[in-house]
Amino acid sequence: MNAIVSRRRRMTGKAASLPVIDDVDVVIDGGTATISANITPGNASTIVGLQHGATNEYGTDTRSEESPLSGYETVRDEWEITGLLPGTYHYMIYATNALGTAETEDLTFEII
Known part of the structure; x- marks a missing residue:
């Protein structure tokens, strides 16, 4: 007689979710712009970056050091x-992350 054994795996912790971006800020000092934001990765390995440029086609993509x-x-x-x-x-x-991409809308700042 063959026996079928069922095993349940107990999952601990929170499930993965889409990352969240909020509290975006820009500080201008002469010809330097410092852009910051809060990133919540959603319990999954999350790549974070900034695209910027003179138009909304950006042109430069910089990964976060974090x-x-x-x-x-x-x-x-x-x-x-x-x-x-x-x-x-x-x-x-x-x-x-593995569940998708969160992104801000096209934002702008001005250097005077």
Whole structure:
């Protein structure tokens, strides 16, 4: 007689979720812009980056020095862009894990 054994695995901790980006801020000091945001990785390995440029096509993609993030703890991430000339600049922050990508809308700042 064959026996079928069923085993249940007990899952502990929180399930993975999409990352969250909030509290985006920009500080301008001369030709330098410091962009920061709170990133909550959603309990999965999360790649975080900033795209920026003179148009909403960006052109530069900079990964976070903190990347990849994991866990549920919110991290304040920051990027410094130097050597900016007067004008309007576009940027977007993104966070990608196995469940998908969270991204901000197209945001702008101005160097005067």
